[in-house]
Amino acid sequence: MTNTATQTPTRANNRIGVVRDIAAELFAEKGFHETTMRDIARRAGMLPGSIYYHFPSKADLLAGVYEEGVSRLLARIDAADPGPRAEPWARLEAVMTAHVEAILDRSAYARVMIRVLPDAAPGAAARLIEARDRYEARIAEVIARLPLAPGIDRRLLRLFLLGAANHVQVWRREGGRSPAEIAVALVRLLRDPARGHG
Numbered sequence: 545m546t547n548t549a550t551q552t553p554t555r556a557n558n559r560i561g562v563v564r565d566i567a568a569e570l571f572a573e574k575g576f577h578e579t580t581m582r583d584i585a586r587r588a589g590m591l592p593g594s595i596y597y598h599f600p601s602k603a604d605l606l607a608g609v610y611e612e613g614v615s616r617l618l619a620r621i622d623a624a625d626p627g628p629r630a631e632p633w634a635r636l637e638a639v640m641t642a643h644v645e646a647i648l649d650r651s652a653y654a655r656v657m658i659r660v661l662p663d664a665a666p667g668a669a670a671r672l673i674e675a676r677d678r679y680e681a682r683i684a685e686v687i688a689r690l691p692l693a694p695g696i697d698r699r700l701l702r703l704f705l706l707g708a709a710n711h712v713q714v715w716r717r718e719g720g721r722s723p724a725e726i727a728v729a730l731v732r733l734l735r736d737p738a739r740g741h742g
Contacts, residue, residue, distance in 0.1 A: 559598065568656055572652040572653075614657065614678060616653055621683075635686055637727055639686050645723040684702055
């Protein structure tokens with residue numbers, strides 16, 4: 545006999561994943577404000593009311609997409625990170641390579657994380673900021689171990705580094721430098737002046 549009690553949550557969780565994936569695609573394609581819950585429901589083959597059962601509002605759905613994107617990016621960073629015992633600059637190169645790879649794979653989740661700012665959805669702003677801060681704290685932990693010259697603002701260094709890495713998607717062309725080459729070059733541009741080598 546089939547135990548429907550154990551199957552129902554699985555089916556519900558599968559539908560949540562499907563809705564979230566489709567929302568990520570549409571938010572990335574059209575933008576948050578231009579995408580409606582009806583658009584998402586239509587592509588998912590669901591009634592709009594069924595989506596509201598899982599996500600009370602479009603802002604909640606955006607937060608779910610953003611949090612999933614951060615979780616995926618963190619998993620990628622964790623897999624690439626050689627750990628705190630590694631040479632600090634080499635470690636930053638490995639972590640930033642994973643970051644640039646994620647940006648350039650053009651996944652819907654990565655595009656939403658870059659395209660949608662927290663103030664785009666006031667109802668979800670706190671959750672978006674919390675998710676963003678969770679990722680940036682991970683990068684801050686790597687930067688904290690760098691042997692920097694006195695007076696270097698590590699917070700600004702982190703923001704400059706992530707801003708430059710996120711912008712790679714705008715200017716890189718197919719057949720150009722690999723994500724690893726870009727990440728290494730970026731880190732080295734920061735490293736040498738930071739060490740005071742002129």
